Amino acid sequence: MKISSHAVARMVGTWQEGPGPAHQRLSDRLRLLILDGRLSLGAALPSERDLATALGISRTTAGAAYRTLVEHGYLATRARARATVRLPHDTPSERPAGTDPSTIDLSFAAPPAPVEILHAAFAAALEQLPRHFERHGYDRCGTAELREAVADWYRRRGLSTAPDHIMITNGAQHALGLLARTLLSPRDTVLIDHPTYPHAIRAFTGARARLLPVAVGTSGWDIAQLHEAGRTAQLAYLITDFHNPTGMCMSASERRRLRPACPTVIDETMTELALDGATPEPFAVHVPTAISVGSVSKSVWGGLRIGWIRAAPALLDRLEQARPATDLGTPVVEQLATAVLLNERRTAGPDTLRHLRSQRDALSQALTEHLPDVHAPRPAGGVSLWASFPEPISSRLAAIAPDYGVTIAAGPRFGVGGAFERHVRLPYTLPSGQLTEAISRLARARRALARGATGTHTPAPVA
Template structure:
């Protein structure tokens, strides 16, 4: 199979002003151009913008595009190769890699890092999750569910499709959002993650490629790996929120890898909060048709709109079955409400039911009835929760600016977290030491593949404002204690 290649124009765009320092001054006066270029490419690799295993453009093409000598590019590639960031084989292009001493699987840090702490000092602020507490209406929802339960007690209670009142409520909400939906197009699941796993079982086979936006939801990456498929990252561009998804990159990756499936989060991507435009959604649907690829769109965060207007659901731009949607009640209402759904055509629903019977026999009826009740009050509940999230996001941004002014956070249009760029690639080390300062963190590499995003950290704003301020102060203390030892640039890039 052909190796994916980053085009010279794409790499040049991502490099930006690679010869300028933070003040905008030309770097060429302080260090050779090849060092500046090598350092900039190295940061793209750490940030996940140059995915591992992807080939860089030829030296000639990149030199022409950047307007530098070929010797500059050759020397930069050689330096990256010497430091383990490129792998070259005779007769083939140089592919992106990571040095052995910084490779890891990006999984969540083990709680064993807490063993040096006494019980009274255990962290009290957990920022490893992005979810809110249950709304006050939850009690009424379960009371209503209990009252509606008797009509189901005369049955076996195992319905793999989902109870009709909930499927009607979900279909009605899609229709209100501009995507006409019939209850027969809805399969109720045990959360969005369960729905994703069912879809992957049906749509993929071992060793097949699945495109993902990068960064993305970490449990989705693990689900793809668990079915034996291989996630293929297509980088997001948070610095360009109006065009964050590289649609040309998605098209190119789909063609080059023959991926038959993609998993994308266009509605307030977790962790960045980015929102795909209506034009982007139309183009995504066109790409899916052109490449005969099924796109699984995760709408778990779709209700967390904090700024602007949300476009029509991505599936509204499909002409057939090229876009399948998964959703969940956990982000909108409560994480303990393990109810999700898949919206697809009836043929795919039938296949999913065949797979589901080998895994489970349905979603608990009580939870389904409670969710149906909450969907009936969704506008009131969500309006209040959005106001809370906006206030908490503002508090988090203000505290970050005060405590960590050299960190860079670009708020997305919604969601529940900030994707924060650190000055140095120390995210995993910071997550490991932060518990000693009273906070638990999810390191950036959790949201990517093969060690990407060491310069990023996801910070949710789902806690109350006071806790968020305390958490940032704790993060700042951990970073201050860490940086003298861990934030030094990697040799030989220290010569400038």
């Protein structure tokens, strides 16, 4: 895949800040983009001349940056061809982050399974399974039991919903990919929150859409700006409920005012993780045409791989037609178990919420103790804090942190154009003791960076 000079210029962002010669800073920034997966393996970079023009620097500087990357094994060159991205696998420190079992993994923001609850749900599901044996078991929309249970979950929250408004998917990410492939054409524009969930970015760019980011700040959503941007977009994707990564929840008054001009996908993956107040109202109560995406990955367990789309039956028909290109349906046992969990109101149980609350508080406390100049507002729900550092070190910190026994997801993975170099998402889904230890390790990694150390770890996957 060829990457244009303008795309590289957007990704490197504010590379000119910082000490050292310009070619060194540029090669460092490109190396971090490669390690972070934002410049993917095999991608063909622009020529030195084009890159120099796009960045407004001399060709000598661009050439020197590329040469450093070639020398360290991050670029492969051939005569009369563009340099392509590679990784120097022969270097011992070039192992993926998080492969050492003593490493604390802060790159995943997902709770562990509620063992007994899940066990009981699967036992009940196995009893019901024989009912399905007479049929083939492939159902593009999902089992009747689960579609009704999800519809009822919406009705209980004040949104009239019938089973034929529901399609069951293999998790929310599958739902986003299916919606992106079905609703978008190349060069369409998708309005996104900024920052947002990294795999949603990938689903939309994978459908060759362009992204139109609208900032979500510590004071919430800018409704006027969303309206303005919605007029030029073909689709909007918003995480209104305990947003990943910031934890923000759209207020009732913002929900009442927001009327997007384009079709809007609302990601309700975190809805049930209200830690300090009530579960928010479904967005479609206010905007009946909203396409809602849900999942039990955070309210029960990611390993279930069960999600859904709530939409008008006509749209679900289109999705049903498109689905077999990539998969033929969702496993029946998991659907039956999820229906039991929803019907018995055992999703996001009191123990899950209690643990998340005390872990969130332990994480905040550890930050105050070990990283007192890092600002991390305490969210009212969800699974993560969005921590902001005074200095733009996020990608470098992610690349060195595994040397200190912790993995993190760097801020720029949650945005476009190299934004969020001062931010790190810190999930509170691990036990409090591990969170405290992780933050003390992160503080050590940060001190090492300040002394001039560099890391070379490729990032662990984010969820």
